[in-house]
Amino acid sequence: EIVLTQSPGTLSLSPGDTATLSCRASQSVGGSYLAWYQQNPGQAPRLLIYGTSSRATGIPDRVSGSGSGTDFTLTISRLEPEDFAVYYCQQCGSLPFTFGQGTKLEIK
């Protein structure tokens, strides 16, 4: 089973800043099938990025993903109030599909 470790646990930034979130896998993610989700309290996760760098439908281009192998990054530029939430990475390259423990992006 691939274990995903996200850092930092909490990121405190201000609107307008750039957020950089990290996701490290215990072994290489097959096909670079790494996805990122945003989750607000009481809601289901929302797909932001799939296949490491492809944006899901309706996701603005200030949200981007990069990486390969075991190291992946989600970058959100020009932070807006609605961006402050919890973010999870997920690998879909091998079963069981696993999620990271999350990074909470909070307003400074």
Add this chain to the structure above:
Amino acid sequence: QVQLVQSGAEVKKPGASVKVSCKASGYSLSSYALHWVRQAPGQRPEWMGWITAGNGDRKYSQKFQGRVTITRDTSASTAYMELSSLRSEDTAVYYCARNDYTGNGFDYWGQGTLVTVSS
């Protein structure tokens, strides 16, 4: 538009079973894979298993093997997840989620069903 609507909250006693439904609209249930994910309070999401598009092959996480069964009724556009031998650690929100290709992430999610296991 695509929607996944799940059944309501459940309270179960330890040892019982629960069956959660997920009704799809806006697309053909058999044309996409359907996954089940659970999330305990304050924890990361946890993948439980899936039913594939087309022939409906099923695969489960080893953690739940023997306790979970995923099915679908294409005529009713509804998928089901049944979890047996419930224990307190199974208290969580259970989600269904759609996937168009294995590596592409889950693009639509149900609203979640809270299952509480308590004596």
